[in-house]
Amino acid sequence: MQVIKKVEELMGDAKWLVFQEEYNNKLNGKYETLFTLTNGYMGIRGTFEEGSEGERPGSFIAGIFNRGEAQVRELVNVQNWMRLKIYIEGEEIRLDRCELLEFQRILDMKKGVLFRKTVVKDDKGRVTKIEGYRFVSRSNRHRSAIRFFITPLNYEGVIGVENLIEGTVLNSATHPKYRVKHLKVVKNESICKSGIYLETATTDENKRIAVGSTLRIYNLEDINRENIAFFRRFIPLGENSAEYLEFKGEREKTVVVDKFAVTYTSRDVEKDLLKNAVENDLFDFVSRGFDEELEKHIAEYDKLWSVADITIEGDEEADIALRFNIFHLMSSVNEKDPWVSIGAKGLHGEGYKGHVFWDTEIFMLPFFIYVYPEAARTLLMYRYNMLDAARRNAALNGYKGAQYPWESADTGMEETPKWGFDYKGNPVRIWTGDLEHHITADVAFAVWEYFRATNDIDFMLNFGAEIILETARFWASRCEYVEELDRYEINNVIGPDEFHEHVNNNAYTNYFAKWNIKKGLEIIGELKENYPDYYYAITHKISLTPEEVEKWKEVEKKIYIPYDKDKKLIEQFEGYFEKKDYVIEKFDENNMPVWPEGVDVTKLGDTQLIKQADVVMLMLLMPEEFDEETKRINYEYYEKRTMHKSSLSPSMYAIMGLKVGDHRNAYQSFIRSAKVDLADNQGNAVEGIHAASCGGTWQVAVFGFGGLEIDREGVLNINPWLPEKWEKLSYKIFWKGSLLEVTVAKEEVSVKKLKGRETVKIKVKGKEMAL
């Protein structure tokens, strides 16, 4: 007999909880993002089950993209299974139409469960308590469920419950200029063992999405859970599938409504077998029961948290905010599906169309490398699986090797829109897809970073090497030889700082290109020497000749890096120092930079103001390339010119600041980064979680305050620094297969090896240790 846990019984400690205390239609969009539940297979926004004004419902399945009439392929907002409407004596009850006597929603991050506690008073004075919770199972990723506890407090009467799967879903629903309907309903049917079924097809490739759902309604007190609904009706309603049930509500008697939902796509199962798969899984789900699946789901979260959790003692706000970032980041990955990655907005919203940017490799991946290497490998496998597309991309652009797209979806082809509109409705050309080439080196870099931390030689030999070689090859073909100067240049690019387009010899890009080619050369040497079978296989597979490798060496040696030796200043790109020099002097109430006086914001390319860390990013990612003084000088120079118009920027400056001894802004930047969605301080939380910022926040905690760094010799260094009020910081990481626990207190740093057989050498504050 499974025990039904009421809301209070299931909910965990305060340190795991995120609250919504007040109902406001205008905040629906934000809270839907904060309260998105995802298991990496699907993401369900935290929309109220019964619907509300201003809602922006969204249900997404990783890898389900469609172009249709959109500019580019978009993560499809698929049919929404989470509707559950309540009718009291025929009248629809909605939060925004009732007086709310009590209202709370609580995200329990430990369990991946979203709670609601509401007591509503309707027009007719009837008071109803509606509590419940929902989850999107991490155990069986196809399953999700909602449980409602419904208690009429001052009346009795017929209560209706409508179970809905809504297929009337658009992408960009609130933007008539961009609205697209990516789905056609192909089946809207009843399920023979009770339930409703809606199957849709994407308009381009006829990918199928199948959702089945059913209800169980019984008295809380009834241990046999006998059905109490005396009326049920299923009627297909065009694009929506709905069943309506009624039961007799009695005063102060609690009824449980369990809603079960199961989702499969033609990525999982053959089209013809989809309905069957849904029916069977749904029946099994219902038979085993809500509570069994919930337990398994919670057990999976326990496993994840056992490594991923970071505790900050002495600063509850920071502690919970950091946990919130980790929660969404680790929830967003599906370690079992190497054909999908994590989009810039997770599976939490439609922002950036579900596309994958460098955000994944540079900002999110470190978390997975150190905390969840299996998932890190899967994320890199996505890039490996897209390698053929990257080869096509390169060929289409006249290059060799593999060129990763700036924005990547399910096919791996370039999906950056070419045009947008300014606020006046004028078309604006978007150049990033054409010019932001550093992504290709970023992917190669991530492969190396993963390998460095894990020693996963199997991955490197079978997949990683091919990525590094093909990207090295891209760069060798990308660099242009300038005879007069006997050097190779990379012209007409956009670096990480997107204020400046069509620039030549962007330092970040050129360094990374150089690194990428160099790493390719290293790999080819290593293969030839130690893994000759792989050497022959790969050179054959990618048709790489010794002559071409010789060419790489030449290019690598002669890539031009703009650098002012006297001032130790790296020029962000060739000619950057000649731009109009504005220095940021004022900060707003959030300590964010204010545009210096006189700046023409339509011509930022003419100034030295930059959008986000660029040279500083370079120095963070390749610390071994630059001495301390160079880092400090460049940090100071660029910090005064960085507008932080990307949510990724402040956290990177915070880490670099900590490294060069500037602790001033570190804490504030950390909090800002940690709360970018919680406080919605960019005003766009509605579009989805800032997934890169989640990763960046983790990086500030671990690489910044936690002081984790890999030195030139590949040894793990720990040089922490804690903000004033932090008493203790502790985190766990995997390093070369061992699990280490690092605890930083005011005076003391301790590192424990929790798992792993081999001895691990590390340096703590410069002192070598062996674990």
Place this chain on the structure above:
Amino acid sequence: MQVIKKVEELMGDAKWLVFQEEYNNKLNGKYETLFTLTNGYMGIRGTFEEGSEGERPGSFIAGIFNRGEAQVRELVNVQNWMRLKIYIEGEEIRLDRCELLEFQRILDMKKGVLFRKTVVKDDKGRVTKIEGYRFVSRSNRHRSAIRFFITPLNYEGVIGVENLIEGTVLNSATHPKYRVKHLKVVKNESICKSGIYLETATTDENKRIAVGSTLRIYNLEDINRENIAFFRRFIPLGENSAEYLEFKGEREKTVVVDKFAVTYTSRDVEKDLLKNAVENDLFDFVSRGFDEELEKHIAEYDKLWSVADITIEGDEEADIALRFNIFHLMSSVNEKDPWVSIGAKGLHGEGYKGHVFWDTEIFMLPFFIYVYPEAARTLLMYRYNMLDAARRNAALNGYKGAQYPWESADTGMEETPKWGFDYKGNPVRIWTGDLEHHITADVAFAVWEYFRATNDIDFMLNFGAEIILETARFWASRCEYVEELDRYEINNVIGPDEFHEHVNNNAYTNYFAKWNIKKGLEIIGELKENYPDYYYAITHKISLTPEEVEKWKEVEKKIYIPYDKDKKLIEQFEGYFEKKDYVIEKFDENNMPVWPEGVDVTKLGDTQLIKQADVVMLMLLMPEEFDEETKRINYEYYEKRTMHKSSLSPSMYAIMGLKVGDHRNAYQSFIRSAKVDLADNQGNAVEGIHAASCGGTWQVAVFGFGGLEIDREGVLNINPWLPEKWEKLSYKIFWKGSLLEVTVAKEEVSVKKLKGRETVKIKVKGKEMAL
């Protein structure tokens, strides 16, 4: 060059206007009904173009019914063409999300035009004036249009306009227990000469409904009406068709947005030619322009009002309220379509599923007979066209002749639902479809009433006679011979009073059956004597033999009529006087009866309380059958026992009261009846107009206060009585082809013949006159 009339320029005198002065989401449903525009071909509820909370949009086309999964055939809520959304710099503007600096909607009854005057202030402080009007053309019934005047008052910026045809429409949308989707979208396409097109098909019979729409956007000041939209996008959105346009809004500069819509169905045009028909008519509509169609539309209304208008001097409230009833009644008819009639809720809402009841023949038809005989004939032609179905109905029930269904839709078969639910969710059997047989005689009666007033011998010979004969035949077969008593009885029926079911020998029913058979006998005699060709044709067509006619005579003579000779009381049905006798003694604040103490409302059949006029109705319809004393006695008896639970009841008592000299309640009943929707005093205005009450209101004005009556000799009598504050009442009627104007002042009654060549004999207050 057509002149654009601004709102103020087009709007008429106050006596023609109905205002909504205050915005309240909860009143949306009511005002949608009050502000429904219909031309008898289609009805469009007065929903706000931009949508709002609590709205109940509805678009109906006469004759488009579907059963689908519903209990019975329903008037289909078809795709909604009237959406027009406004976006200011990308943000959707809706009345219920903005601060309303000004708000008014005005129905101009003279022109059949709905105006809106709104000034909204959005979240960002932008103030926009949005005024406009719409009409559903009475000239070309396929056309309808909306005009918006949009003026940014304190800003400039891109303004987006979205033109939508919504196919995501359900019937009973707010009742999940009854929701039905009657339509499938079959085409969602662009129109080549600009516009959008949505074609749907009913699920059962594949009837097609095709709607095309387009916009024209130009500066108010530009006499050439050059397009100012610089962006347009059409994308099919599943069940919705939408186009989105943008223009540059300038401060205090008014832009005109004209939305044109054209509707055709497969009742009008072959399926394959539908899109073509819509495209051509739309293009012609746009080319000739909004203003030309509007003028023609207004000219049609002028024609209607030239006869239909009634003026009440000295009582503005009554004057406007009466006009409101006439407006909706006359708007609801399509004199050109003899396959449709007017449903109990007009084309104004989903109430009673668009079905036609006795309401049409008994309550509405008199208006048309006297004011718009051409339309009255068309309404009767609907019954003639359903005669085959009525024959099938009779045969299915084991009777001869033609039995009209209690609820009639497009096929003429019985469409009364068999089951409903009580408020506890228990099924309740509905017996009216099985037992409320008087409808069949009501139809025959209406045929005669029309003929009596018009002398339309062509109609009578070709159509009317057949109806009267086949219904007479029904009654002859329906009556049961009781040997012991040597009489014919009609057992197990429901009379007009629906509190009592399964009653025997209901006076109304038996009188009408007797009348119907007698009229059949008269007709057959008249045909034989004066129209032998028709006599032979019709007896052959309906296989009527002299023997059967002999049988009718026998039945007619021996039909039992319950009547207490001593008391001069007509017993509503056999055994009625033995029921528990409760007398109404208390009235609520609206002077409506309060249930007498001790009544069990679940067992009303055991009491003498009645729902609505029954015996009184009989005496009203057949005044020549009863002497003054009988009328008075029965009026007084039943008045004390009538709960007026039908909106039709008070007005009928008012007329009878005036006839028997009881003026007490006449005025109040008149106002209540006139304002049943305006004041929503039954709380169900949302479901559609009370069309029978519109007719009843007209009858109180003309038959009651106006004193119009046909005496035993068929002479028009005028015996008026005016309420205290009325100075003058004047109305027009057609009588035997002549148009008469009756003016009743306090002291004086004058009757003028406005048209007609023949001399008309009438009696005014007993005095004979010849006009």
